[in-house]
Amino acid sequence: xxxxxxxxxxxxxxxxxxxxxxxxxxxxxxxxxxxxxxxxxxxxxxxxxxxxxxxxxxxxxxxxxxxxxxxxxxxxxxxxxxxxxxxxxxxxxxxxxxxxxxxxxxxxxxxxxxxxxxxxxxxxxxxxxxxxxxxxxxxxxxx
Numbered sequence: 001x002x003x004x005x006x007x008x009x010x011x012x013x014x015x016x017x018x019x020x021x022x023x024x025x026x027x028x029x030x031x032x033x034x035x036x037x038x039x040x041x042x043x044x045x046x047x048x049x050x051x052x053x054x055x056x057x058x059x060x061x062x063x064x065x066x067x068x069x070x071x072x073x074x075x076x077x078x079x080x081x082x083x084x085x086x087x088x089x090x091x092x093x094x095x096x097x098x099x100x101x102x103x104x105x106x107x108x109x110x111x112x113x114x115x116x117x118x119x120x121x122x123x124x125x126x127x128x129x130x131x132x133x134x135x136x137x138x139x140x141x142x143x
Contacts, residue, residue, distance in 0.1 A: 002078065002085070003082055003085040003086055003089060004074070004077055004078065004085045004086075004088060004089040004092070005089065006089065007085070007086045007087075007088075007089025007090045007092075007093060007130075008089040008090070008092045008093035008096070009093065010089075010090075010093065011089070011090050011092075011093025011094050011097065011122070011123065011126035011130075012093040012094075012096050012097050012123075014122050014126075015093070015094065015097030015098075015121060015122040015123040015126065016097055016100065018111070018121070018122050019097075019101065019109040019111070019121060019122075022039070022041050022109060022111045023041065023109060026039060026040070026041045026111065028040075029113075035115065036114060036115065037112070037113070037114055038113040038114075038115075039111050039112065039113070040111060040113055040119065041109065041110075041111050042109075042110040042111065042113075042119045043105070043107040043108075043109065043110075044107055044108040044109075044110045044119070045106070045107045046059075047059055048118070048124070049118055050118070056102050056106050056107070059102055060099065060102050060103060063095050063096075063098065063099040063102070064099065066095055067092065067095055067096060067099065070088060070091075070092050080137065081137050081140070081141070083133050083136055083137040083140065084133070084134060084137035084138075086130075086133050087129075087130045087131065087132070087133030087134035087135075087136075087137060088130065088134060089130070090126040090127070090129050090130030090133065091126070091127055091130030091131060091134070092130075093123075093126055094122075094123040094124065094125070094126030094127035094130060095123070095127060096123075097121075097122070097123030097126070098121075098123045098124070098127075101123075108121065108123075109121060110124075112125075
């Protein structure tokens with residue numbers, strides 16, 4: 001299996017399984033490490049940092065456009081470095097995870113609370129790591 005598809009599938013499955021468990025099992029918040037890590041279910045009607053709150057249709061449209069652009073550019077992605085392929089795969093899988101939430105629920109299920117940062121989920125984590133890997137790959141290709 002190509003790196004891109006493996007990364008995308010890994011991100012999507014981890015995200016959707018974790019959110020399913022949160023919705024089924026997390027009735028009350030659970031403190032994992034006091035003052036550092038709490039698990040609590042939050043319905044996020046917007047994008048990162050509270051942007052575009054209650055703009056679900058716009059977020060669905062933007063994410064669908066991103067996903068289509070990635071699929072259309074797949075041939076080029078396959079020709080890039082392993083780091084780039086992993087990055088775009090994680091970005092794609094994370095974006096699909098949050099897209100599925102928006103389409104099913106009208107919001108994104110967030111559950112990881114580290115106190116000083118907005119509550120997030122594994123899809124968000126995959127997106128951030130993916131963008132980081134893409135940046136590293138682009139930087140490496142320039143040097």
